[in-house]
Amino acid sequence: MKHFSLLFFLLFPFFAQSQSVTDTTLTGLTRSKLTPLYYGLGTDRLGGARMETLDSAIVLRISGLDTTRRYWRVRLAPSLSAYVPVEQVQVDTLLRFPAHALTGSWRTWGDTTNGPIPGRFDYLSVALPARLPYRSRQEVDPNRIVLDIFGATSNTNWITQMRTTKGIKNVWFEQVADEQLRVYIELNQSTHWGYSVYYQRNALITRIRRRPDSGKLKGLLIAVDAGHGGSNTGARGEQSKRLEKEFTLDVAQKLKKELERSGALVVLTRSKDTNIGPTDRIRAMRQLLPDLLVSIHFNASGTASVRGFSTYYKHLGFRSLSQAVLQELLKVDPHEFGNVGHFNFFFNAPTDYPNVLVEGPFLSNPADENLILEERFRQNMAKAIRKGLKNWVKKSQ
Structure with missing residues (x-):
C-alpha cells in the first residue's frame, strides 16, 4: 500500500497536466515577434518557464487547449510539446503544417558595412519551406549556440561559409530525432556577446554579435x-x-x-x-x-x-x-x-x-x-x- 501511494504521488503531476488539456488538431500562426513558448503550464510570480521567444508568423501544430482556455498546447516533435498563450496565436482552419519539411541552402557571412550596428555581426541563414518553430541555447567550454528547428528534416545541403565571418568558427548540424534538426554554431570568441534568432521570409537567421575590439567600456x-x-x-x-x-x-x-x-x-x-x-x-x-x-x-x-x-x-x-x-x-x-x-x-x-x-x-x-x-x-x-x-x-x- 505504501508503494502504491508513493507511485501515485510521483505520477500525480503527470495525470494532472494531461487531464488539464482538451485534445484538438488545429494549425495556427504566431501573432507577434515576442511570442512566448513555455515548457509547461507551471508558473510563478514572474511567469512560466520559457523555452523560447518566437518570431511572428511561425506555423504551429496545435494539439490541445488547457481547461482555463488560456494556453494552446503545441506539438514540436513526436516526443516534445510546449505551450503558447491563446491570444498570441491566429488559428487558421485552411492552413496545414508542412509535412516532410526539408531544409534548403545554408550560408554564413560577416557584416561589413550593413546591419543595425555595422561590422558587429556574423550571420547564419538556413532556408526552410515554412517558418518553422525553434528553440535555442548557449553552451560554454566550448562556446557555441545550439539551435533546434522543429518539423525540419535534413536534406543533402551544403554550407557556404564566407571569409568575412569573425565570430563564427564552425557550423554543422545533425538530425537528432524525427522532426528535430539540431544546428551547432561554434564561436570564435571566449565570451558570449549575444545572438538573435528570427526569420527573413522563410529563411531562419541567427545573428551573432562579435566581441568588441578594444576590451574597454569606451565606445560601448x-x-x-x-x-x-x-x-x-x-x-x-x-x-x-x-x-x-x-x-x-x-x-x-x-x-x-x-x-x-x-x-x-x-x-x-x-x-x-x-x-x-x-x-x-x-x-x-x-x-x-x-x-x-x-x-x-x-x-x-x-x-x-x-x-x-x-x-x-x-x-x-x-x-x-x-x-x-x-x-x-x-x-x-x-x-x-x-x-x-x-x-x-x-x-x-x-x-x-x-x-x-x-x-x-x-x-x-x-x-x-x-x-x-x-x-x-x-x-x-x-x-x-x-x-x-x-x-x-x-x-x-
Missing part, C-alpha cells in the same frame, strides 16, 4: 534599467517606508555618470518616476541593441534576517557577467545572497545582448535598509557595478 552602448517606477513601486523599507523605485532610479543615474566617465554611451530605460511596462522596455531594447544591459533592483523578503547583494542571469553564457559584477559589489558590503541562475526575470530573457539583474540589499532587513538609505553607499554600489562591467569586458578579449 550600455543600457541601464531602473526597476519599477510610477504606480509600480516595488518593495517598501520596513523602517523608512521609502520605496524601491526611488532607490533604483538613484543608483541608475549614478551608474550612468560612472559609465560616461569611462567613455561609454549610456541609455536609461526611464529617467524619471514613470511606469514603463516589461513589453515596452523589451521592445525598446530590441530597437536599441545595446552592447550590455544592467537592470537595478533592491530585494525584500518575508524573513527579516535575510540580507545581502545578489546578481541574476538566465542564459549560461551570461553568467560570467553576473559573477564579475557580484564580485565587485561584495567589496562594498560582504553580505552575499548569491549568484542566481536560470532566473525568470523579463530582462534576463533576451539573448540579443549580455544582461545582468542586480539586486541590491534587502529593504526588509534593518541593517541592509540603513545601508541603502546612505547616499555614499548607493554611490559605491554604482562604482562597483561599473568596475564589474569593466573587468568582464576586459577579460572577454
Whole structure:
C-alpha cells in the first residue's frame, strides 16, 4: 500500500497536466515577434518557464487547449510539446503544417558595412519551406549556440561559409530525432556577446554579435534599467517606508555618470518616476541593441534576517557577467545572497545582448535598509557595478 501511494504521488503531476488539456488538431500562426513558448503550464510570480521567444508568423501544430482556455498546447516533435498563450496565436482552419519539411541552402557571412550596428555581426541563414518553430541555447567550454528547428528534416545541403565571418568558427548540424534538426554554431570568441534568432521570409537567421575590439567600456552602448517606477513601486523599507523605485532610479543615474566617465554611451530605460511596462522596455531594447544591459533592483523578503547583494542571469553564457559584477559589489558590503541562475526575470530573457539583474540589499532587513538609505553607499554600489562591467569586458578579449 505504501508503494502504491508513493507511485501515485510521483505520477500525480503527470495525470494532472494531461487531464488539464482538451485534445484538438488545429494549425495556427504566431501573432507577434515576442511570442512566448513555455515548457509547461507551471508558473510563478514572474511567469512560466520559457523555452523560447518566437518570431511572428511561425506555423504551429496545435494539439490541445488547457481547461482555463488560456494556453494552446503545441506539438514540436513526436516526443516534445510546449505551450503558447491563446491570444498570441491566429488559428487558421485552411492552413496545414508542412509535412516532410526539408531544409534548403545554408550560408554564413560577416557584416561589413550593413546591419543595425555595422561590422558587429556574423550571420547564419538556413532556408526552410515554412517558418518553422525553434528553440535555442548557449553552451560554454566550448562556446557555441545550439539551435533546434522543429518539423525540419535534413536534406543533402551544403554550407557556404564566407571569409568575412569573425565570430563564427564552425557550423554543422545533425538530425537528432524525427522532426528535430539540431544546428551547432561554434564561436570564435571566449565570451558570449549575444545572438538573435528570427526569420527573413522563410529563411531562419541567427545573428551573432562579435566581441568588441578594444576590451574597454569606451565606445560601448550600455543600457541601464531602473526597476519599477510610477504606480509600480516595488518593495517598501520596513523602517523608512521609502520605496524601491526611488532607490533604483538613484543608483541608475549614478551608474550612468560612472559609465560616461569611462567613455561609454549610456541609455536609461526611464529617467524619471514613470511606469514603463516589461513589453515596452523589451521592445525598446530590441530597437536599441545595446552592447550590455544592467537592470537595478533592491530585494525584500518575508524573513527579516535575510540580507545581502545578489546578481541574476538566465542564459549560461551570461553568467560570467553576473559573477564579475557580484564580485565587485561584495567589496562594498560582504553580505552575499548569491549568484542566481536560470532566473525568470523579463530582462534576463533576451539573448540579443549580455544582461545582468542586480539586486541590491534587502529593504526588509534593518541593517541592509540603513545601508541603502546612505547616499555614499548607493554611490559605491554604482562604482562597483561599473568596475564589474569593466573587468568582464576586459577579460572577454
